[in-house]
Structures are given as structure tokens and as C-alpha cells.
Amino acid sequence: MNTDEKNRYFQELAHNLQHEGFTVKPETEDGLLPVDLDGQRLCQITETSGVRYWKEDVASDSRQEALDRVTAITKSTAEYMRQMETAPQLTASGLTGDYRLLADFNNVVLAGHPTRYGVQFVTWERVRERTALHQGHYHGPDIGLESYTAAKRDFAARSGLVPRSALFTPEQMTEIYRCIHETLDGNCPITEERQKCLESTAEQIEHSVPDLDERVALSNGKELEYADALFAESNGMQFGI
Template identity: 55%
Template sequence: MTPAAKASTEYLEELSILLRNQGFTVYPRESRDIDVEYDGGVLCRINELGNLGYFAEKITGKETVLDRIRETARSTREYMTLLEQAPPLKADGLEDGYQLLAEFNGAVLAGHKTRYGAQFITWEWVHNKTSLWQGHYYGPDRLPDSYKSAKRDFAVRSGLLLSSALFTQDQLTEIYRSIHETLDSEYPLTDERRNLLESAAGQIEDSVPDLDDRVYLSNQKELDAPCGGGMKLS
């Protein structure tokens, strides 16, 4: 198998793992493409470049699901390409198989391929850059945003971003709920403010992969509280 064919195969295998972890059924094809099944039927087909093919009449009402699949395919393609091109990370006590994805101000972002999916780790250099310590590990697990979480952690540990400039996903969920409570209320809004709120909600939707589940759980906690008055979702 050529290096290009091997990289394409590994990409589709990694993508299949992530999609299955999100609840989709994935079928490999002889052409090395994969079919993704949702709600009892094939929703789309993904090729080795991460491009999606689908019949428009089959995705009506499922556009949000398709967008989630498309973003997973894009993100997976990004980090699998980086892992393929990145140099090996060498440090005392570190086994082979770790790739150096980024390094800045004494912080390191590394990736590691496993049979269960890619793992990402942030470390800090010590002992004149011969050893690593305080590893923060992301994946492989059921979280589809391990790569994104690792990048955020690296940005903070390296000083590229202040931790106070980033919201947690729980905070973003509550902000999202508050935005929609405002948008759905009878409170008068200027067009400018409505557009800004809708834009912010859209950014949160792109940033929190399991936002619907988080909103449901947050709402349910209020409904179950003794004096709760949670937002009812249709």
C-alpha cells in the first residue's frame, strides 16, 4: 500500500470510529468510501478527502445532523493530516508513537494514534527540554471534541490565550439558553440586537457538539427542581 493510500485508509478508519461513537452506523465500501446511516437509512457518503455526497431529498429535516457529520469529517481530516506530517516527539521516558503537533512557550501539543482512535496530550517541558510533565489527556473516548479541547488547553497553557477569555461548555450552554429565552420572549428587540444574538447562538452551536443534549439536561434540572420553571423545548 502506498503512503497516500495508507493515510486515506487511516483517515476513514478514524472517522468511522468517531461517527460510531456519536451513534451513527458506518459501512465501509469497496471504493474505500464510507456510508453513514442515520434514522434507518443512508444519510451520506464520505470519501477519502472528507467530501460528503448525499441526495438532497433525503436530508430534509436532517440538515443539523449532516452539518455535525461534515464538521467531524473536516476536523478529523485536519488532525490526521497533521499527525501524518508532524515530527516524532522525543523525551525521556516517553515511548515511541507520539507526534509533535505544536510547541510554544514551553508548552507542547502532541498526538498519538491508537486502535481506539487518536489521543491528544498537552505537556510542559522541564529539565532543559528533555522531559515532559503534567500531561492533560484528551481521548480516545466518546467525546467528539477531544482534538478541539486539546487545542484550547494548549492555547491556555502556552499563554497564547488567557483562560479568562474562554468559556467552558457548561457556560456556553447557559449563555445559549439565555439567548433563546430573550429571542423567544415578547421583549422588544432592535434588528441589530436580534442579529447579534442570533449570530452568537450560531457560534455556540458550532462550538459545542452535544449542545442539544446539554440544553435538555440543563432544562430538565430546572424542571425537576422544587421551584423550577425551566424553559420548555418543543
């Protein structure tokens, strides 16, 4: 990786980490990218996507979970930035700008478009004997790493690589996650095998939906509002303005 490639990678990684609430400091003299959380040192990232840390900085469960999240973001960002550096330019009638062809299957393409705010991902259908593009679906870059995750999911479904019925939306996974924890936290007895299966499924969803906590809180809030409305209605209560 040359200097320009490293700078582009670190810039993109900083964008994704900051979107998740981490603080990214300037690159050190040793070529490492320092990452802080809540004003305290968490780890340092190498240009090869390695994550270095001190044990005392991840002593609590919450700090360890934060380190795991940084590691996941680092690996995924490195994955698509390596592709961006080697992918050919996407050419089509009427298309202008820097678009890299990341995937092409069944007349559907996945492209990456570098911007000053991070990489934007787009899926298109090829039309007119593959000379033009149609119906672009744009992902990010304002939502951080979720742009890449959503674009891959969109490409897999549009191209037929994966049946749409086999893919769950973030909203669906949020409700599945809530149902899992309602079962795990409930009083009904469950077998050890089922408990392990539910716990592993919940963990998988946690890694698949970056803003899961916010989605769960929003879903819980709406349900509480609905319950309050039902209670008020059943008791004949009326609220004036």
C-alpha cells in the same frame, strides 16, 4: 494519500461519526465511506474529505442539519489526521509510545497518540531544559471529536496563545446558549440587529459544543428540580422516604 493513510483516516472518521450517533458502513468499491442516519442513507465521504449526497436524502431540516454535522466532523478529522501523518515523533525523557508533536509553543506541547480506539490528545509542559515533560492533560479518545477541540483549547490556554479569560468552558457556553434562547423566545421586544447577533451567537455555540443538546437538557432538568424544591418548601410540603 496512500492506502494506509486513507485506512487510518476512515477508521478515525468512523469512530468520530459513530460517537455522534451516525452509522458508518464498510468502504465501497469506489473508495467511499457510506454514512447512514436512523437506518437511511445520508451521504458518502471521499478520502479527500469531500461529502457526496443525494438531494432526496437531505430534504428535511433535520436531515440537512445532520449532513452539516457530518461535514464539520469530516473536515476537523481530516485536519488533525493530516497533521498526524506528517508530524515528527515527540521525544522526552521517560516518554514511551507513539506520540506525534502537533504543536510546540512557550514550553508547552500538544501531542497526538494513535490508539485502537481513536487518537488521544495530550498537552504537556516542557521541563528540565526541555528534556522532560510535566503535568499531562489527556483528552479522549472516548469523547470523539471533542477530544481534539478540548485539546486545542487547553494548549492555547496553557501556552499563553490565548488568555484563559478569553475562553469559555462548555458549561459556560451552555448557559449562554440557554440565556440567548430565553431572550429570543421571550415577549420582550428586541431590535432586528440584536436578534441577528443573538441568533448568530447561538449558531456559533451549536458548532462549538458537540453535545450541546444533552448539556442543555441536563441544565434544564436541574433547574426544574430546584424550582420544584423551592415550591415545596414555600408551601410547607415534606416528602417522606
